[in-house]
Amino acid sequence: xxxxxxxxxxxxxxxxxxxxxxxxxxxxxxxxxxxxxxxxxxxxxxxxxxxxxxxxxxxxxxxxxxxxxxxxxxxxxxxxxxxxxxxxxxxxxxxxxxxxxxxxxxxxxxxxxxxxxxxxxxxxxxxxxxxxxxxxxxxxxxxxxxxxxxxxxxxxxxxxxxxxxxxxxxxxxxxxxxxxxxxxxxxxxxxxxxxxxxxxxxxxxxxxxxxxxxxxxxxxxxxxxxxxxxxxxxxxxxxxxxxxxxxxxxxxxxxxxxxxxxxxxxxxxxxxxxxxxxxxxxxxxxxxxxxxxxxxxxxxxxxxxxxxxxxxxxxxxxxxxxxxxxxxxxxxxxxxxxxxxxxx
Amino acid sequence: xxxxxxxxxxxxxxxxxxxxxxxxxxxxxxxxxxxxxxxxxxxxxxxxxxxxxxxxxxxxxxxxxxxxxxxxxxxxxxxxxxxxxxxxxxxxxxxxxxxxxxxxxxxxxxxxxxxxxxxxxxxxxxxxxxxxxxxxxxxxxxxxxxxxxxxxxxxxxxxxxxxxxxxxxxxxxxxxxxxxxxxxxxxxxxxxxxxxxxxxxxxxxxxxxxxxxxxxxxxxxxxxxxxxxxxxxxxxxxxxxxxxxxxxxxxxxxxxxxxxxxxxxxxxxxxxxxxxxxxxxxxxxxxxxxxxxxxxxxxxxxxxxxxxxxxxxxxxxxxxxxxxxxxxxxxxxxxxxxxxxxxx
Numbered sequence: 001x002x003x004x005x006x007x008x009x010x011x012x013x014x015x016x017x018x019x020x021x022x023x024x025x026x027x028x029x030x031x032x033x034x035x036x037x038x039x040x041x042x043x044x045x046x047x048x049x050x051x052x053x054x055x056x057x058x059x060x061x062x063x064x065x066x067x068x069x070x071x072x073x074x075x076x077x078x079x080x081x082x083x084x085x086x087x088x089x090x091x092x093x094x095x096x097x098x099x100x101x102x103x104x105x106x107x108x109x110x111x112x113x114x115x116x117x118x119x120x121x122x123x124x125x126x127x128x129x130x131x132x133x134x135x136x137x138x139x140x141x142x143x144x145x146x147x148x149x150x151x152x153x154x155x156x157x158x159x160x161x162x163x164x165x166x167x168x169x170x171x172x173x174x175x176x177x178x179x180x181x182x183x184x185x186x187x188x189x190x191x192x193x194x195x196x197x198x199x200x201x202x203x204x205x206x207x208x209x210x211x212x213x214x215x216x217x218x219x220x221x222x223x224x225x226x227x228x229x230x231x232x233x234x235x236x237x238x239x240x241x242x243x244x245x246x247x248x249x250x251x252x253x254x255x256x257x258x259x260x261x262x263x264x265x266x267x268x269x270x271x272x273x274x275x276x277x278x279x280x281x282x283x284x285x286x287x288x289x290x291x292x293x294x295x296x297x298x299x300x301x302x303x304x305x306x307x308x309x310x311x312x313x314x315x316x317x318x319x320x321x322x323x324x325x326x327x328x329x330x331x332x333x334x335x336x337x338x339x340x341x342x343x344x
Numbered sequence: 345x346x347x348x349x350x351x352x353x354x355x356x357x358x359x360x361x362x363x364x365x366x367x368x369x370x371x372x373x374x375x376x377x378x379x380x381x382x383x384x385x386x387x388x389x390x391x392x393x394x395x396x397x398x399x400x401x402x403x404x405x406x407x408x409x410x411x412x413x414x415x416x417x418x419x420x421x422x423x424x425x426x427x428x429x430x431x432x433x434x435x436x437x438x439x440x441x442x443x444x445x446x447x448x449x450x451x452x453x454x455x456x457x458x459x460x461x462x463x464x465x466x467x468x469x470x471x472x473x474x475x476x477x478x479x480x481x482x483x484x485x486x487x488x489x490x491x492x493x494x495x496x497x498x499x500x501x502x503x504x505x506x507x508x509x510x511x512x513x514x515x516x517x518x519x520x521x522x523x524x525x526x527x528x529x530x531x532x533x534x535x536x537x538x539x540x541x542x543x544x545x546x547x548x549x550x551x552x553x554x555x556x557x558x559x560x561x562x563x564x565x566x567x568x569x570x571x572x573x574x575x576x577x578x579x580x581x582x583x584x585x586x587x588x589x590x591x592x593x594x595x596x597x598x599x600x601x602x603x604x605x606x607x608x609x610x611x612x613x614x615x616x617x618x619x620x621x622x623x624x625x626x627x628x629x630x631x632x633x634x635x636x637x638x639x640x641x642x643x644x645x646x647x648x649x650x651x652x653x654x655x656x657x658x659x660x661x662x663x664x665x666x667x668x669x670x671x672x673x674x675x676x677x678x679x680x681x682x683x684x685x686x687x688x
Contacts (some may be wrong), residue, residue, distance in 0.1 A: 308670070309668065310670075312672050319649075328654060331638060331654030340652050
């Protein structure tokens, strides 16, 4: 089997985990679960394993310092510095254009948590095998709840190590999500992909010819500077920002899915983060100077002041610098609407 | 009618409203309801009214700076500085011994809130009339809920402007408190008293002769220093700390009660404080930089950092310096048990 090139997408504005995640230091660069940052853990899952090549990181200039600091343990990492954020189709296009045509890319968001890295690597190998046969492969996360915040994938014909994709479904309502969960053939679309670089670029050229051409030109006119590659900003600025799901995966006839049950979470809000962390016997998760009395399933973390909590259940309390967030778990999805999160 | 001498008792350790109320600056000296501190409001209720003389304040050395700062508007105030805290029987004894024998004392805790000062003054005048007849008078607060945190008074024979006390009842359980509320003849014991100074000292001498003698000697050997009077610490140290309720009111045959419906609250915990404050249309009370989304009956206050709250009901969030308290209203009674409150 060909070696796998991890392509780590590293951006994000960080409003849903505000105030811990901030514009200046968003979610990927924070040690939200365990002691590693999500970005470090993403790199680590593909490191020290002969099946994986050195990673390619696609990020923005604003995050470059964080990327440099957190890739010290990965001296072979290459970094593509996007002149501006243009969503995932462009970011993956840049990486594909910088890799050999026959390189097998494994596209990984840098802000997800995966509890079982072994299961991840197994799925990655299955996906790589299909990618070698010019399937455009997405990881189908085995759903564990009727989530309404994710896109779903309906698996079709079985193929070696996976399934052809029958269809992609946008975020469903609760009743639909419950039906998907009961059905058993639906998976969450976790945004992890495997492609042969040439196959991806060919599909991009077919379905989004202008985007593909702008990416090609931005790379052709770009400049390398040490481990960093800077695409041409003028060519790149012509790109219409689009997700890889919409621009390529939903357009191609060669979409495949490999099932992955690997303890995946997108850590999409404080509730998801609480659930990803290890709990004490009362279901509480604390970090920093915290005292709890009569509490259950509380997340409480502070970077300084002591937090004292009495008689509460299913709430998150986060103290970060000059901000104090207190939210019900149900309310966690509205964190991005707070003035503090919006105006940062 | 004789002029009324307000005697303001000013101490307290301030654990139940921690972290806002701290040992170094406890509850009476904080602007917890409105813009005045509870202490200032207590003085203000008896000021600028010819029926009231200048106040006598009984406090400890630890609080003297706060007392001085907050009595600037009351230049005629006298201050008795207790060498140590010896509970209310001794504190009131000191004030009684410093006043003329026929002075009518109105003993007021300095950490209560009274929403209707007019009703308070009316009850004070009724109590003073009874005190002139050598009744030992307590305010019977008209109960508005089956509170289990207060002592109760059962009114007996009607007397001019009030009732003889039939009996005092210690803090009841909930069922008993509900029965008291339904009965209609029970009042809360709010710790506000009116006495003729000589009558109080005579009762004290009868029921607690050693305490009365120690008070007498502490005053006789004490020294005046400007507006302050310092009782003799050696004599005072012999006193056994006892509440006026236990040492005098429950012992005397001359206890009377005047009913008082005046919006009284002892601001005994964060729930009581929330209820004493004015609410917005959703029942929320905020101070400082606070943003609420989908909240009801929330108390949120901060002396600095912004508080952002989503989807919560009936909780208190208090940020004070390096402490963050988050408690359910039901949990508010346990605030004093927190490490932060205990170890301050």
